[in-house]
Amino acid sequence: MKIISQIAANFYHFLQRQMTRMWWKVGTIILLFYTLIAGFLLGVPDKFILNETIRNLYFHVPMWMAMLSVFVMSVFYSIRYLDKGLEKDDLAAVECVNTGMFFYVLGLLTGMLWAKYTWGAYWSGDPKQNSAAIAFLLYCAYLVLRNSIDEEQKRAKISAIYNIFAFPIMIVLIFVIPRMTDSLHPGNGGNPAFGRYDLDGRMRAVFYPAMAGWSLLAVWIATLRYRIRLIEYKNNSLD
């Protein structure tokens, strides 16, 4: 237990130090340039129904990965808040969720557009779509809950606890339940996945950098929002 909290503390300070650094932001942009160029120009397996939309793997799936990355960070900061009670950790948690929601919407919209051309309708009530919509409301409820409490510490504590519980439910809704039912989504309900056996080397070469690049971009935007929020918070507490 002591080791875990030591690792967490080290990770926390690492994030604090790297937040204003340049190197990983430059790396993010390089990764994204690579994935956007290679994502269109490199070869992909020829599959019926999917056709060229197989390239959606490079653009739609990383939106969810980016969302997941900032949501994980948000849970980390929520736990940290409950442990230490620092107001800025609460601000970090909420800005991570705000950024995650942005990528959540992008993921839903890109998924719907793709569904129109492969499944025949923007929304066909597929288990994957329905679960994603429910999980979206779950996080909307988080933001509404936050804004409905005026007292600062109470708001931070309640929303931190809610956030910690919302995260595993979101994971189960989006990534577990559709896999157990007859979802049409690739990788679910016995459909061919872009998984270990289907994803060939050419796609891996773009897919993994894309996942890393978009995740880092989400983290970058979250840190920007957090730094703005922190300045606002300091200004408000001075008055």
Add this chain to the structure above:
Amino acid sequence: MKKLLFLILLTLSNIAVFAQNGTGPEMADVFRSSGKIYVVVAIVVIILAGIAIYLFSIDRRLRKIEKEK
């Protein structure tokens, strides 16, 4: 910096290896043979470049404000 450059070089080195497309399901071959796909790629690159410059400028402004404190 040297390590970073080496990493980028390695990441990009596989582009030349993958080039052909088999026959079978309909893919965007006409689009590619007419060369116009590069127009789309160029547009996407411009958009990303814009977003990158935008984010870096926000970052710089923020750092300036943080230093004033």
